[in-house]
Amino acid sequence: MTRARPDNTSSPMPPGSVPPDWHQVSPEQVESLLGTSSAGLSQDEAERRLARVGPNRLARQSARPWWQRLLRQFNHLLIYVLLGAVLLAAAMQHWLDAGVILAVVLFNGVIGFLQEGRAEQALDAIRNLLSARAEVVRDGRRLTLETSELVPGDRVLLTAGDKVPADIRLCQASQLQIQEAALTGESLAVDKDPAPVAADAELGDRRCMAYSGTLVTRGQGWGLVVATGGDTELGRINRLLSTVEQLTTPLLRQMSRLAAVLTLVVLGMAVLVFVLGLWRGQDPQLLFMAVVSLAVAAIPEGLPTILTVALAIGVTRMARRHAIIRRLPAVETLGAVSVICSDKTGTLTRNEMQVTELRLGPRTMTVSGQGYDPAGIIQDGAGEAAPSAALSSLLLGCALCNDSQLTEAGGRWQVQGDPMEAALLALVHKGGGDPRQWRREYPRLAEIPFDSARKYMATLHRTPAGEGVLLLKGAPDVLLPLCTLQADGAPLDEADWQAQVASLAGRGLRVLGFALAEAPAGLNCLGPDLPLVRWRLLGLAGLMDPPRAEAADAIARCHRAGIQVKMITGDHGATASAIAGRLGLHNAAEVLTGRDIEGLSDAELGERVAEVNVFARTTPEHKLRLVQALQSRGAVVAMTGDGVNDAPALKRADVGVALGQGGTEAAKEAGDMVLTDDNFATITRAVHEGRIVYDNLKKAVVFLLPINGGESLSIILALLLSLTLPIEPLQILWVNMVSSIGLAMALGFEAGEPGVMRRPPRDPGAAMLSPFLVWRILLVSALFTAGIFGVFLWARAQGLGEAYGRTMAVNTLVAMEVWYLFSVRYLYGGSLSWRGLRGTGPVLLAVALVLVLQLMFIYSPPMQHWFGSVALSPWHGLLTVLVGLLVFLILELEKWLITRRHITTG
Numbered sequence: 001m002t003r004a005r006p007d008n009t010s011s012p013m014p015p016g017s018v019p020p021d022w023h024q025v026s027p028e029q030v031e032s033l034l035g036t037s038s039a040g041l042s043q044d045e046a047e048r049r050l051a052r053v054g055p056n057r058l059a060r061q062s063a064r065p066w067w068q069r070l071l072r073q074f075n076h077l078l079i080y081v082l083l084g085a086v087l088l089a090a091a092m093q094h095w096l097d098a099g100v101i102l103a104v105v106l107f108n109g110v111i112g113f114l115q116e117g118r119a120e121q122a123l124d125a126i127r128n129l130l131s132a133r134a135e136v137v138r139d140g141r142r143l144t145l146e147t148s149e150l151v152p153g154d155r156v157l158l159t160a161g162d163k164v165p166a167d168i169r170l171c172q173a174s175q176l177q178i179q180e181a182a183l184t185g186e187s188l189a190v191d192k193d194p195a196p197v198a199a200d201a202e203l204g205d206r207r208c209m210a211y212s213g214t215l216v217t218r219g220q221g222w223g224l225v226v227a228t229g230g231d232t233e234l235g236r237i238n239r240l241l242s243t244v245e246q247l248t249t250p251l252l253r254q255m256s257r258l259a260a261v262l263t264l265v266v267l268g269m270a271v272l273v274f275v276l277g278l279w280r281g282q283d284p285q286l287l288f289m290a291v292v293s294l295a296v297a298a299i300p301e302g303l304p305t306i307l308t309v310a311l312a313i314g315v316t317r318m319a320r321r322h323a324i325i326r327r328l329p330a331v332e333t334l335g336a337v338s339v340i341c342s343d344k345t346g347t348l349t350r351n352e353m354q355v356t357e358l359r360l361g362p363r364t365m366t367v368s369g370q371g372y373d374p375a376g377i378i379q380d381g382a383g384e385a386a387p388s389a390a391l392s393s394l395l396l397g398c399a400l401c402n403d404s405q406l407t408e409a410g411g412r413w414q415v416q417g418d419p420m421e422a423a424l425l426a427l428v429h430k431g432g433g434d435p436r437q438w439r440r441e442y443p444r445l446a447e448i449p450f451d452s453a454r455k456y457m458a459t460l461h462r463t464p465a466g467e468g469v470l471l472l473k474g475a476p477d478v479l480l481p482l483c484t485l486q487a488d489g490a491p492l493d494e495a496d497w498q499a500q501v502a503s504l505a506g507r508g509l510r511v512l513g514f515a516l517a518e519a520p521a522g523l524n525c526l527g528p529d530l531p532l533v534r535w536r537l538l539g540l541a542g543l544m545d546p547p548r549a550e551a552a553d554a555i556a557r558c559h560r561a562g563i564q565v566k567m568i569t570g571d572h573g574a575t576a577s578a579i580a581g582r583l584g585l586h587n588a589a590e591v592l593t594g595r596d597i598e599g600l601s602d603a604e605l606g607e608r609v610a611e612v613n614v615f616a617r618t619t620p621e622h623k624l625r626l627v628q629a630l631q632s633r634g635a636v637v638a639m640t641g642d643g644v645n646d647a648p649a650l651k652r653a654d655v656g657v658a659l660g661q662g663g664t665e666a667a668k669e670a671g672d673m674v675l676t677d678d679n680f681a682t683i684t685r686a687v688h689e690g691r692i693v694y695d696n697l698k699k700a701v702v703f704l705l706p707i708n709g710g711e712s713l714s715i716i717l718a719l720l721l722s723l724t725l726p727i728e729p730l731q732i733l734w735v736n737m738v739s740s741i742g743l744a745m746a747l748g749f750e751a752g753e754p755g756v757m758r759r760p761p762r763d764p765g766a767a768m769l770s771p772f773l774v775w776r777i778l779l780v781s782a783l784f785t786a787g788i789f790g791v792f793l794w795a796r797a798q799g800l801g802e803a804y805g806r807t808m809a810v811n812t813l814v815a816m817e818v819w820y821l822f823s824v825r826y827l828y829g830g831s832l833s834w835r836g837l838r839g840t841g842p843v844l845l846a847v848a849l850v851l852v853l854q855l856m857f858i859y860s861p862p863m864q865h866w867f868g869s870v871a872l873s874p875w876h877g878l879l880t881v882l883v884g885l886l887v888f889l890i891l892e893l894e895k896w897l898i899t900r901r902h903i904t905t906g
Contacts, residue, residue: 508578
């Protein structure tokens with residue numbers, strides 16, 4: 001991708017001039033353009049440039065004052081409704097209830113305030129990637145400087161273990177390898193070469209560049225600083241991240257709409273009752289107190305508390321499944337996910353190289369096992385172990401022409417050296433060999449180290465018989481022209497071997513070739529070039545970062561749940577396509593590269609992103625555009641990532657999923673969820689939990705609203721008919737703040753109904769309450785109103801007194817709540833069933849607790865004094881329970897009729 005640098009470049013060239021793409025010009029041209037020499041910059045010139053371009057650090061964005069961020073947490077209609085409830089409760093001098101509701105409001109506000117502060121931490125995490133010190137040549141002397149003092153034109157030295165301090169154009173490299181996964185997504189360290197590359201080369205293909213924040217893993221080299229601070233690739237991502245808008249979650253949008261509806265309903269009822277009362281000549285002061293009672297009855301004070309508890313329960317469950325939630329609403333958002341955009345390396349794959357296939361002339365052999373674990377076997381096409389002399393020679397080359405070590409510690413195999421060489425050592429073990437023993441039996445006399453320009457490594461060994469043997473390992477395009485014979489001594493058919501190389505590479509495998517030759521007599525050292533010998537090709541090894549065994553099953557589960565899975569990676573297209581095919585992604589053969597994305601408009605990309613599931617060679621801007629394109633089509637997007645390059649897309653996604661084991665701090669801070677096992681299957685399990693959390697929240701809403709509706713309708717009916725209130729305001733608050741919340745909280749512990757992951761994702765734009773649920777709320781509200789009023793009027797008709805009748809009405813309301821709890825636990829199930837009656841531990845515990853509290857409400861003298869209740873006879877207590885049972889039976893009958901109708905109509 002060609003990208004012109006901004007006019008305010010950190011280059012020392014004249015202001016307003018646009019520097020070249022540094023990767024396409026030669027080191028000599030870079031030196032000339034930057035006005036430096038082999039002695040480096042002079043100290044005076046460096047200070048002048050530092051004054052002009054500023055220190056080599058990433059800019060900080062100005063943060064809002066803490067008090068503004070805190071106050072913003074209360075700018076929400078549902079919060080206004082709750083604050084109204086506080087004022088109303090205080091107006092009635094119910095100070096305890098007012099205090100409880102106010103505490104709920106403050107708790108939610110503080111949580112939101114703390115979570116919002118994480119956004120600034122994401123930017124800080126990127127800034128911390130910069131190295132602290134760097135080795136620089138100035139005035140012909142080697143100095144150690146703070147990286148903030150680096151300027152364009154500085155001559156910087158790099159060695160293994162260094163963090164690259166700025167964007168550097170390499171001028172010399174000796175076996176230099178740099179791990180760039182945080183920027184490009186490339187799983188393996190990249191070989192560096194000072195030779196210029198094409199102007200339109202992708203970021204991951206610019207072998208002559210070293211980018212700020214990446215890590216030198218091998219070799220050494222030096223280069224010239226071409227960009228510092230905000231002009232580096234890291235700085236560009238920092239600016240991109242600071243401009244990305246974090247979206248509101250579907251749940252918060254739905255709760256805002258629900259709060260608006262509740263507010264309109266409550267205000268509408270209050271005004272209607274007050275106007276009708278005035279029209280009928282009722283006392284305005286009494287009407288005002290009645291309106292206060294109505295508002296207290298209609299507002300579900302416990303809803304925010306239940307929302308927080310249900311989300312917290314989801315957080316706990318997900319933590320047990322290796323998913324750590326950083327933003328509470330993300331728990332529910334997971335349940336609405338319709339597209340998962342997954343990084344390849346480490347998430348869908350193991351991030352461990354493994355030899356999966358061998359070619360020994362006409363023979364193809366497959367290799368089983370997982371990653372670097374030596375457990376596994378080498379099989380021929382018939383699936384049987386087939387040792388041979390050719391295989392033994394190839395394994396010998398894998399063990400001896402190799403500088404790495406593979407060791408076991410704590411049950412895990414650890415790599416010391418190059419991952420591909422470690423995979424070769426695992427292959428040797430699977431073939432029955434012992435690398436350490438072979439290295440003792442065949443001591444190394446000399447070597448030609450691997451170099452990215454040569455593309456091979458050669459070693460000279462003495463055999464147990466005292467003879468010399470040469471081993472060669474490298475790129476097939478280099479080895480094949482050197483070889484004249486095959487392992488068995490037959491003439492080499494280069495065209496046939498080239499076809500085999502193409503076959504392996506076409507399936508996304510990295511291919512290594514191995515050759516052997518007898519060393520000339522007396523040869524005991526190697527120069528920079530290979531000696532003239534007759535090389536025999538031993539065979540080819542195809543390596544890959546294998547898919548996780550559980551990832552394919554997890555993807556299949558996503559497909560059954562109506563969730564699209566898309567792979568977005570910085571790796572090559574062929575590799576990505578091959579892995580996607582093995583994992584079972586739909587349309588895995590079609591790949592869209594970063595360059596393809598750049599050529600599409602937003603509208604065109606929106607069309608293509610719906611069809612294509614594999615995206616390769618992507619940059620941070622590409623990933624961000626893909627997420628936005630999916631969201632523009634109404635998708636709820638979960639995005640996984642581990643690198644700095646993933647942070648903007650993680651922040652923009654509806655759910656950003658960072659990798660905990662191999663991920664950068666920048667990715668973790670930008671994400672909403674962190675996977676402690678870096679496993680795609682964990683995302684699927686988290687989606688399952690998210691759907692359960694949303695179902696439980698919906699059940700809690702459907703449970704609470706009819707209770708408030710029944711209470712409100714009872715008050716309205718009493719006022720309209722000029723009857724005595726069946727329940728007093730303080731008694732309503734008792735029900736709302738004790739039994740209603742206690743029973744509704746039990747719904748947060750529900751394990752989920754069958755078929756949770758066989759339903760399609762819900763529409764994030766749809767209201768939480770479907771027409772069926774609205775009907776259910778109205779039906780239950782009517783039943784609750786009938787139960788409350790019916791029992792109260794019956795008690796008055798029996799001459800039992802006003803206080804006695806109100807106590808029976810309250811007890812009936814609580815009994816109906818308990819029975820209704822068992823019915824609402826299965827919104828998607830059929831009618832009456834034993835599973836719905838027997839309950840679960842939390843449900844039974846909540847029912848038992850409410851029973852104890854209600855008995856105290858009825859029979860405890862202090863409670864009788866506070867709430868105006870009186871002791872009920874056992875028969876009258878049983879009568880209220882039977883009314884609750886009747887409501888339950890009616891609702892189960894309604895479920896059965898609806899289920900039967902659906903079955904009948906097909």
